[in-house]
Structures are given as structure tokens and as C-alpha cells.
Amino acid sequence: MDQPKTSLSYDELLARMQQIHWFHSxxxxxxxxxxxxxxxxxxxxxxxxxxxxxxxxGRTVLDIGAWNGHFSFAAKRRGAARVLATDSYTxxxxxxxxxESFELARxxxxxxxxxxxxDPTEITGDLGLFDVVLFLxxxxxxxxxxxxxxxxxxxxxxxxxxxxxxxxLEKTRPGMVFYPGTTLGGDATNWWGxxxxxxxxxxxxxxxxxxMYREYPGEVMYRGLYAAFTPEADPAIAAxxxxxxxDLEAPGVLDSLVxxx
Amino acid sequence: MTRAQDALPKAVAAHRWxxxxxxxxxxxxxxxxxxxxxxxxxxxxxGPLNLSGAHVLEVGAxxxxxxxxxLRRGATRVLATDHLAxxxxxxxxxxxxxxxAREMGLGIETMALDPRALTAEFGKFDVVVxxxxxxxxFNPIAAxxxxxxxxxxxxxxxxxxxxxxxxxxxxxxQTLPMPFGGPSxxxxxxWAPNPPAVLHLLHTLGFSRILYRNHPTLGSQRGIFAxxxxxxxxxxxxxxxxxxxxxxxxxx
Ligand SMILES: C[S@@+](CC[C@H](N)C(=O)[O-])C[C@H]1O[C@@H](n2cnc3c(N)ncnc32)[C@H](O)[C@@H]1O
Numbered sequence: 119m120d121q122p123k124t125s126l127s128y129d130e131l132l133a134r135m136q137q138i139h140w141f142h143s144x145x146x147x148x149x150x151x152x153x154x155x156x157x158x159x160x161x162x163x164x165x166x167x168x169x170x171x172x173x174x175x176g177r178t179v180l181d182i183g184a185w186n187g188h189f190s191f192a193a194k195r196r197g198a199a200r201v202l203a204t205d206s207y208t209x210x211x212x213x214x215x216x217x218e219s220f221e222l223a224r225x226x227x228x229x230x231x232x233x234x235x236x237d238p239t240e241i242t243g244d245l246g247l248f249d250v251v252l253f254l255x256x257x258x259x260x261x262x263x264x265x266x267x268x269x270x271x272x273x274x275x276x277x278x279x280x281x282x283x284x285x286x287l288e289k290t291r292p293g294m295v296f297y298p299g300t301t302l303g304g305d306a307t308n309w310w311g312x313x314x315x316x317x318x319x320x321x322x323x324x325x326x327x328x329x330m331y332r333e334y335p336g337e338v339m340y341r342g343l344y345a346a347f348t349p350e351a352d353p354a355i356a357a358x359x360x361x362x363x364x365d366l367e368a369p370g371v372l373d374s375l376v377x378x379x
Numbered sequence: 380m381t382r383a384q385d386a387l388p389k390a391v392a393a394h395r396w397x398x399x400x401x402x403x404x405x406x407x408x409x410x411x412x413x414x415x416x417x418x419x420x421x422x423x424x425x426g427p428l429n430l431s432g433a434h435v436l437e438v439g440a441x442x443x444x445x446x447x448x449x450l451r452r453g454a455t456r457v458l459a460t461d462h463l464a465x466x467x468x469x470x471x472x473x474x475x476x477x478x479x480a481r482e483m484g485l486g487i488e489t490m491a492l493d494p495r496a497l498t499a500e501f502g503k504f505d506v507v508v509x510x511x512x513x514x515x516x517f518n519p520i521a522a523x524x525x526x527x528x529x530x531x532x533x534x535x536x537x538x539x540x541x542x543x544x545x546x547x548x549x550x551x552x553q554t555l556p557m558p559f560g561g562p563s564x565x566x567x568x569x570w571a572p573n574p575p576a577v578l579h580l581l582h583t584l585g586f587s588r589i590l591y592r593n594h595p596t597l598g599s600q601r602g603i604f605a606x607x608x609x610x611x612x613x614x615x616x617x618x619x620x621x622x623x624x625x626x627x628x629x630x631x
Contacts, residue, residue: 298579
């Protein structure tokens, strides 16, 4: 945050920021941080947990459901050669004005990031192959996450990083809970809560070779982080995965994640 | 015995049969599923309905037992379809079904079809029926959407169930040995929902009245759902007495 990257005055930038409903709190200039419910601290913890374990230098990164763009910006700052940010729901939503928010933040941060307005349900291999695909906070918003996760396999070169709400944690077998209407959190865009055994079996069935899991950074039981590696993944990309990350197929790991009802 | 009749047992023996179909008074195909079981399922699924003049689509037809039954019960057009059992290498159930149709003189149509690919352009059917539905589908959500897109009145689903002690809508994933050919030892990934999950999935997809009964011979291990679209006349419900229960409009 040295010199402002746009010609907007402080007041002009503040006015534009105030016209948008933000999700991410992003520091655009000294003293000017967007006002999202995801605080800078929460985002810093999530970013460290999700990206801190990856060597992104020279890698290509696809962000699915980027919204205001925190994770796209973070990937670029961490050395990614190319970042493609995609979204549709919040980007075209008249209240969230997500694409406008993304573009404002990108310009202000002066980061070179590609964008494409595309819904996860429409992604195909035509988008290209990316070393790292970020699928953060999106799985449970999909009525048909099975179809979308299959689509994501076709654009993942090495590793698919997933952050999701989860449920059915008391079950030892793979399963997911369905939330009709506004059952989950009063939000009609929430559909499914999968458990770790389900994520493992789904990801393995669609052709990922290895699935690692770690707890959400913070005392949140009903969210989990997954890293699914393709058979072709460069072992170097997983070199930074510390002890918090556990191989879901290692003996006892799934059992240790079961939570008493 | 005519020459043609002589040839039939040989033709039958050349196929691996999933269902026991009575092709002649004393010739039944050696199916994995027996006649009594099929008859009980047919009665449970079609018994409440008047199929006269109906256009019927069957998804997951195996050897077409329910499709033949629909035609015998008065349907004027019946399209029998299956996916894995009709397309996997070594699975010859479609040819077997067509042999049975010729032998019984029942004019069903047949087509290998992945129900995930169904859209409204495919056509419209008054009644769509699918048995052993969730358990053999990698993606039953997409398949249900497909069925919804081609149904004008009534969708009938028979499925393996699980998580019945859970009050929340839940779908459990599992893999079962492939029952219909394919490489030996092959497994089919699929799902087993509990009744609330099926109810709410169907409701979300636009079905307004949803009825349920346990499987006639296997009890609550398996369930049968009848889902009506708003456009279906109320009269369609008349045949659904005990043991059917109305999940969307419970009595009392
Ligand atoms: C909880 S936000 C996550 C944003 C960001 N990736 C993060 O982790 O902070 C959910 C994102 O999923 C996207 N999304 C995709 N499909 C959606 C759907 N069917 N309903 C709601 N949101 C959906 C939204 O546009 C939004 O950007």
C-alpha cells in the first residue's frame, strides 16, 4: 500500500466503497478498509490455513466464487503467475454488486488478475487447467454440488482447495444433510452439509488421488478445509502441508473426526 | 412344439437376466429378481393408478418388467430406458429386454439413456417411474432434475433407504457390487436417502403432493414415493389408500 493505484480521491473511494455491500474486509489504502463481516483477522487466518501451505510461485490459480476477491488477491501477492477470478451469483446481484466490488478492489490494489463472469455450474474443461483451484465457501451453496465438483476436476491440474460448511459429523459413514428452503442460517442459498467421509469418497470417485483435511482455523466445528490432489500433482506443491493437515485415508483419521451426537 | 418355440430357450439362455419375465406359460427368464418380488413391486407402484392412455417413461428398466406391466395396464406409449445396465461392456440387458418384448408381443420402445441428460426437449410423459433409483446413481440430484423435466403429472421413485433414525433430510453415500455385468468385482457408487431427503428434494423440484409407502416385501429398508406436479388432477390421488401416507398433506 504505497501510492494509491487509482486516481480516486480519498472521499471518492470512500463513497464508492459505501455503495457496495462487502463480504471481505480488504485494506485498499491506509485508513480505508472495506466493511465486510469477514474481518481482516478472519481472512488472515483462513488465508494462512489455505494458501500458507502452498508454494504458489509461478503457479496458475483459479478462484471459484471469488466475490470481493480477497483470496484471488492473496494468491497473486503470494507469487502466482496467473490468477483467474470467477463468480456469478454475487457478481451479478443488484444488492451485492460483486463484480463492481472486485474491480474496484483490484484497481485500488494494482494487481493483475483476470476475471470471468461464470457460474460454477457452467464450468467446463474449456476454462483450461489450473495448478491450484480455490473452491472456498461455495460447496454448500449448490443444489447439485456433485455435478460441480466433477466439473472442477476437469480444470484442476494439481490441487483443489475446498473450504466448506459441514454437517452429519456424528456419522462414521459418508453422508450429507439437505437444507430445504431457509433451514440453514435463514439463507435460501444453503443446500447441503457434507461430512468428511463423504468429501473423501466423492473426491476419490471423481479421480483425485489423495485428500488431505484440516480443521478450520478457529473454534468452528461445522467447517472444514480439504486439499484434493490429482494423480499428476507435483510433490513439491504439497511440501508445505504441516501436521494440521491429515491424509483422510491414513488409519484412524476419519474416525478421529467423528463428533459425538 | 414348433421350431420357433424350440429356439426360444436357447435364445433366453444366451442372455444374463436381471428380472424373471414369464415369456410363455412355462418359460420364465432366469432373473436375479424373482417373479413374486416383481409382482409385489408392480402392485405397490402401479396398483393405485389408472394407466389407461398414459404415456409412461421408465428409468432404470433392467429387463423392462415394469414397462411391460404399464403397457398391460393400459398405457398407450411406454419408453423403457436404462443406463449402466444397458451400456457397460458385458451388460446385455437391453438386448434381453428387446427379446422379451418381441416374444411377449408387447410394443415398448427402448433407449439407452443417462437420466442426468434429460431435458424438457426430450419429451413429456404423464407418468415417470424409476426403481432402485438413488442406490445406483453417482449423481441422483441431477437425475431427479432430469426426471422432473420430462414429467407432466406423476413421478414414482423406488429406492434403498438409510439414516431413518435421523429426522433431518439426509442422503448417505455407498458403493454396492454391480448387479448387472461390467467387469467382475466392479462396484457402483450410489446413495441411500431417508424419506425426509426424498420429500424435500422432490418438493424443491416443484412436486406439490408427495406420498410414501414402505416396500411391499422389504419394509422400511426400501421406500416408494409418488410425487404429483401441481398440474396433476386431484383424482390421481384416489387410489392411494393404506399403506400410503401423504407426506405433504398429513391427515389430522
Ligand atoms: C460465502 S461466499 C464465499 C466467498 C469467498 N470465496 C470466500 O471464501 O470468502 C459464497 C460465494 O459462492 C458464490 N456462489 C456460487 N454459486 C452460488 C449459489 N448457487 N448461491 C449462492 N452463492 C453462490 C457466491 O457468488 C459467493 O461469491
